[in-house]
Amino acid sequence: MSSDMKIDAKALGKTAVLMGGSSAEREVSLMSGTGVLNALKSQGVDAYAFDPAQRELAALKHEGFERVFIALHGRHGEDGTVQGALELLGIPYTGSGVMASAVAMDKVMTKRIWLAEGLPTPRYACLTPGEQTRERIRTVPDDLGLPLIVKPPHEGSSIGVTKVQGYSQMQEAVQLAAGYDPEVLCEEFIEGEEVTCPVLGEGVGAQALPVIRIVAPEGAYDYQNKYFTDDVHYLVPSGLPEAEEREIQRIVVQAYRTLGCRGWGRADLMVRASDRKPFLLEMNTSPGMTGHSLVPMSARAAGISYEQLCLHLLAGARLDSTRPTSDA
Numbered sequence: 652m653s654s655d656m657k658i659d660a661k662a663l664g665k666t667a668v669l670m671g672g673s674s675a676e677r678e679v680s681l682m683s684g685t686g687v688l689n690a691l692k693s694q695g696v697d698a699y700a701f702d703p704a705q706r707e708l709a710a711l712k713h714e715g716f717e718r719v720f721i722a723l724h725g726r727h728g729e730d731g732t733v734q735g736a737l738e739l740l741g742i743p744y745t746g747s748g749v750m751a752s753a754v755a756m757d758k759v760m761t762k763r764i765w766l767a768e769g770l771p772t773p774r775y776a777c778l779t780p781g782e783q784t785r786e787r788i789r790t791v792p793d794d795l796g797l798p799l800i801v802k803p804p805h806e807g808s809s810i811g812v813t814k815v816q817g818y819s820q821m822q823e824a825v826q827l828a829a830g831y832d833p834e835v836l837c838e839e840f841i842e843g844e845e846v847t848c849p850v851l852g853e854g855v856g857a858q859a860l861p862v863i864r865i866v867a868p869e870g871a872y873d874y875q876n877k878y879f880t881d882d883v884h885y886l887v888p889s890g891l892p893e894a895e896e897r898e899i900q901r902i903v904v905q906a907y908r909t910l911g912c913r914g915w916g917r918a919d920l921m922v923r924a925s926d927r928k929p930f931l932l933e934m935n936t937s938p939g940m941t942g943h944s945l946v947p948m949s950a951r952a953a954g955i956s957y958e959q960l961c962l963h964l965l966a967g968a969r970l971d972s973t974r975p976t977s978d979a
Contacts, residue, residue, distance in 0.1 A: 658966045660695035664717030666965060669733065671702035674725030675810050675831065683940040684722035690961040691720065703733065712740045718968045719744040720961070721937055725806060729937040730756035738970055745964045747936040748971040751911040755934045758804040758836055761910065765931055768909045770902060772931045773839040773921070777804070778825065780833050788821050791837045798840045801825055803832030814840065841921035841930050846889065848903040848920070849938065849946040851963070853913035859900035860949040864889040885945065887952045895922070899929050906931050914967050917946055 668691065670684020671677055684700060691698040701711065703723070711719065719737055721744055727733060731753030737744045747755065754760050759777045766772060776791050792799060792815070801824035802812040811831040813824035828835040845867070849860040866884040889896055903918040917938040920929045938946045940961075950960045 658962055660691075660962065661697070663696055663965055665715055666691060666696050666698040666718050666720060667701040667711055667716045668698055668720045668722055669701050669703060669728070670722045671704050672723040672725070672728045673704045674723070674727055674729075675806060676724035677704070679939060679941060680722060680724045680728065682942070683724065683944065686940050686942070686957070687720055687722045687961050690958045691965060694958050694962050696962070696965065703727070708733070708736050708740065711737075711742055716742060718742060718965065720965050720968070721745050722940060724937055724939065726756075729935075730805070734971075738972070741970065743968040743970050743973070745968045746914040747910075747912045747916065750971075751913065752936050755910050755912065755916070755936045756805055758802075758933050759834065761934060764909060765906060768905070770906055770909065770931055771929060773800075773841055775836060775838045778835040778837065780829075783825055783829060783835065785822065788825050789818065791821060792818055795837060795839045800838040800840055801828050802836050802838070803828045804834055804836040806831050838932075841923050843924040843927075844922045846891075846899060846920050846922055846929070847917055847945050847949075848899055849915065849917040849949045850904055850907045850912070851915050854908065857904050857907055857912075859904050860946070860955075861887050861952045862889040862891065862896045862899050863887045863945050863949050864891060885948055887949055891922075895927060895929075902929055902931065906934060910934055912936055915946065915964055 668684050668688045670680050672680055688698055688700055719742055721728065721733060723729060723733060729752060731749045734744060734749045734752050738749060762772050762775060774795055776794055798814055798816050800812065801815055811828045813827060815821055815824050825835050845865040846862050847865065848862045850857050851860065852858050864886040866886065868882045899920060906918055907916050912934065917935045919932045921932060922929050940947060947957045947960060
């Protein structure tokens, strides 16, 4: 990020900050996008808000936008669809390309790739619509143990997630998750500490930022606690032993590269209390940029301001078909 001193905000051209959108995370996206827009403007970037739920993406081309900062979260923003549209329009954008965005948005596909690469992730069962019978649902705790986590594999921000303590809760938990996603992901619960670790860059140049340890009330790091309360404590520095933090960073960078991510991302993990082994939960390719968000918090601990971070990410905007510049 030393190259930030050389970033010429005016040379970045007319910039659209995509925010809002039509996913279940619209509200969070509007908060992220507003923060990014204000930061870019404060650095002299010619930036404008653009809500794809209210305007056709083709307008970006007609109105002469030269690059896009994606501050959308969830479906139609983080899943490769907007990235594909911007590829067709020929407008460089921040973050991962089409394939990495699509794969990372699918938690089941992500886990398959990580397991194939020997990366640690909790054991799981994926229930397709045809497998969501009372009989099949009843057998899941036999395979994964209790408690376990039930969630929609294509949503973020802890939407539709249940921590199941007993067999009697399974049907309701699957029904809740199925309301957001046809498939339902059931995952072994890792008892321990929740941590998150952002990554900046691409390929061999990808680097992990400081690890954040998350301490939530009764361990309930849910949608409400993530965005709308101050009850959650985020510890950065994490307070973890140095060797443990380094190992988490190593695994996260490997997980990021394995999925083909670029620009930036943030991995969420659990560190098992019994043996201190880290387990990857998911990779976010369009992380939050709100006042409560974790990437800016970690960047700040590394000496990178929110404004610098936004400018750096925008300078690295590109298309799948172009090679990274020295800035990216």
